[in-house]
Amino acid sequence: MSTPVERIQADVKAAMKAREAERLATLRMLLTAIKNEQIARGAELDEESFLAVVKRSIKQRRDAADQYRKGGREELAAKEEREAEILEAYLPAQAGEDEIRRAVEDFVAAEGLSGPKAMGPVMKAMMARFGASADGAVISRIARQVLNP
Known part of the structure; x- marks a missing residue:
């Protein structure tokens, strides 16, 4: 079974081939956040740390969307929400x-x-x-x- 990072890298390749610019940019930002966390820790991320990075990235996008809405920039808020949805695919199924x-x-x-x-x-x-x-x-x-x- 592949690691979550390998799965994201495969999805980056698929997004490149499908010419999905928004998805590609979002996944690259996630890979960068994961890499930065690995550098800060000095080791590979375990599952819990990986999920924390993904959740933090989702939260950042939701917060940005709220700020854009407050500023009357609905198109940018919608973009941030779409990015958050892309990232949610890397979280386990959520409890109801x-x-x-x-x-x-x-x-x-x-x-x-x-x-x-x-x-x-x-x-x-x-x-x-x-x-x-x-x-x-x-x-x-x-x-x-x-x-x-």
């Missing part, structure tokens, strides 16, 4: 909100937690359970809703 809500509710009930002070233990347990398959912001929002009805 219903699944996250059930897990949070079960954990809160089992531990007898309530109130805002319980956010720490709930977030720690849910991030350990879902890892890269769920967005921390979604888990946080659902945990707040469950703990503060």
Whole structure:
């Protein structure tokens, strides 16, 4: 089985052959971010670090899209959103909100937690359970809703 970086490199080749300029540029930026992280660490990235780089790149694009919308530049915001969608293909399947809500509710009930002070233990347990398959912001929002009805 190929590594995630090898998969991205193969996708870069495919994008070149298909003349998909936007996809090609996005994947090259991702490879650069991965390479920079490897240089900073002084070692190859493990799966967790790779996913962190991809998530960070997606977050940067979503933030840029929000800023472009605030500035009235809808065409640039749409471009950033398309780039984020391209990058999301390299993340594992995301857990649904219903699944996250059930897990949070079960954990809160089992531990007898309530109130805002319980956010720490709930977030720690849910991030350990879902890892890269769920967005921390979604888990946080659902945990707040469950703990503060």
